[in-house]
Amino acid sequence: MMLTALGLMSGTSLDGVDVALIETDGKQVKAFGPSGYRPYTHAERNLLRQALTEAVHLPQRDARPGILAEAERAVTLAHAEAVAAFTAQNRMVPEEIDIVGFHGQTVLHRPERRLTVQIGDAPALAKLIHIPVMHDFRAADVEAGGQGAPFVPVYHRALAQSLDRDGPIVVVNIGGVSNITYIDGNDALIACDTGPGNALLDDFMFRTMNQAFDSEGKFAALGKVNEAWVARALALPFFALPPPKSLDRNDFAALKLGDVAPADGAATLTACTAAAIARVISLLPKRPRSWIVCGGGARNLTMLRMLRERVSPASVEAADTLGWSSDALEAQAFGFLAARGLKGLPLSYPATTGVPMPMTGGVIARP
Numbered sequence: 394m395m396l397t398a399l400g401l402m403s404g405t406s407l408d409g410v411d412v413a414l415i416e417t418d419g420k421q422v423k424a425f426g427p428s429g430y431r432p433y434t435h436a437e438r439n440l441l442r443q444a445l446t447e448a449v450h451l452p453q454r455d456a457r458p459g460i461l462a463e464a465e466r467a468v469t470l471a472h473a474e475a476v477a478a479f480t481a482q483n484r485m486v487p488e489e490i491d492i493v494g495f496h497g498q499t500v501l502h503r504p505e506r507r508l509t510v511q512i513g514d515a516p517a518l519a520k521l522i523h524i525p526v527m528h529d530f531r532a533a534d535v536e537a538g539g540q541g542a543p544f545v546p547v548y549h550r551a552l553a554q555s556l557d558r559d560g561p562i563v564v565v566n567i568g569g570v571s572n573i574t575y576i577d578g579n580d581a582l583i584a585c586d587t588g589p590g591n592a593l594l595d596d597f598m599f600r601t602m603n604q605a606f607d608s609e610g611k612f613a614a615l616g617k618v619n620e621a622w623v624a625r626a627l628a629l630p631f632f633a634l635p636p637p638k639s640l641d642r643n644d645f646a647a648l649k650l651g652d653v654a655p656a657d658g659a660a661t662l663t664a665c666t667a668a669a670i671a672r673v674i675s676l677l678p679k680r681p682r683s684w685i686v687c688g689g690g691a692r693n694l695t696m697l698r699m700l701r702e703r704v705s706p707a708s709v710e711a712a713d714t715l716g717w718s719s720d721a722l723e724a725q726a727f728g729f730l731a732a733r734g735l736k737g738l739p740l741s742y743p744a745t746t747g748v749p750m751p752m753t754g755g756v757i758a759r760p
């Protein structure tokens with residue numbers, strides 16, 4: 394049975410809520426619907442940054458001490474507004490949407506402690522938008538000993554099935570953190586986080602240039618890469634670990650550039666992200682022939698160039714050039730995952746998160 398699923402994603406970049414509609418049976422994507430975006434206000438972004446700091450000490454996933462309760466209310470309301478604006482703009486009524494996939498906002502990710510925390514009140518959201526809401530996608534996986542991330546690989550696989558090209562293919566998501574899905578026919582689905590995405594670069598641009606990000610990678614294009622610094626960063630043990638593996642947004646926050654010219658710093662951090670993605674090649678069964686890039690990093694032309702240089706002679710394309718949506722892809726993925734969760738299909742596998750057996754997940758809150 395085909396479902397109309399609305400995915401809601403608030404990623405580690407803390408920029409806003411992505412909304413996307415898809416029609417799917419949880420196996421194939423019948424159609425992409427419209428998508429939308431509700432940016433966080435400055436106040437909300439600050440609140441989320443504080444929540445991330447406070448979450449470091451969380452003992453369990455349902456605890457909301459201090460500012461976390463306020464941050465959770467803000468996340469829930471921002472998502473309710475995002476859905477209301479989306480349905481109004483597309484002249485839809487709640488009855489036309491079968492299920493909402495609500496990722497929430499990750500504030501802490503510590504799979505080694507069997508702990509991953511996404512804030513957002515799904516029962517409250519369901520009541521506000523009058524649609525059943527699936528949430529807590531990562532919890533069952535982490536409880537069973539999995540990494541709890543990445544979760545988009547099953548969606549990457551569904552999209553890649555419609556492509557007519559020789560494998561292996563890698564789909565790369567460059568968000569706050571970067572992750573990859575390796576697809577080689579029906580035989581292999583391997584996934585992991587690869588290292589930093591845009592988060593270190595965004596934080597650096599904010600500190601040195603008072604800008605939220607390096608638009609199109611124009612600033613990094615003016616700088617010189619400190620290759621020795623990149624090589625030292627990539628010597629950290631995480632990069633040599635085989636997949637599956639995952640990261641918290643702030644796992645590399647201690648990587649400091651020291652005293653550098655801002656453009657050189659931006660170039661070096663951009664190169665670090667590209668090099669960390671390319672580093673995964675030696676951990677995969679075969680050398681990928683084709684790289685498809687999605688997430689906000691796909692708009693960073695310097696990032697794409699640096700990745701191209703490092704994975705050559707394989708091709709590197711932005712997902713949009715294939716008719717996929719770089720921006721809406723993760724939100725679509727959580728709509729797709731909600732449909733899979735409703736049907737009891739696996740969301741994660743031993744080779745995507747390290748969970749001992751294919752695992753379904755998600756919890757439903759009804760209005």
Ligand SMILES: Nc1ncnc2c1ncn2[C@@H]1O[C@H](COP(=O)(O)OP(=O)(O)OP(=O)(O)O)[C@@H](O)[C@H]1O
Pocket residue numbers: 403404405406407408566567568569570571590591592595605606607608609610687688689690692693694723
């Ligand atoms: N035009 C652009 N030029 C360069 N970089 C951009 C552009 N637009 C967005 N980005 C980068 O992409 C980031 C947002 O990416 P995205 O929305 O994929 O992240 P996310 O979903 O929050 O993260 P994650 O995948 O880690 O959950 C921005 O913070 C910025 O660094």
Ligand SMILES: CC(=O)N[C@H]1[C@@H]2OC[C@@H](O2)[C@@H](O)[C@@H]1O[C@H](C)C(=O)O
Pocket residue numbers: 404405499502509541542543544545546568569570571572586639640723
């Ligand atoms: C714990 C968590 O929220 N992880 C995010 C983060 O952002 C990118 C990368 O790290 C990925 O593992 C994951 O998001 C995507 C949507 C995923 O689960 O596939």
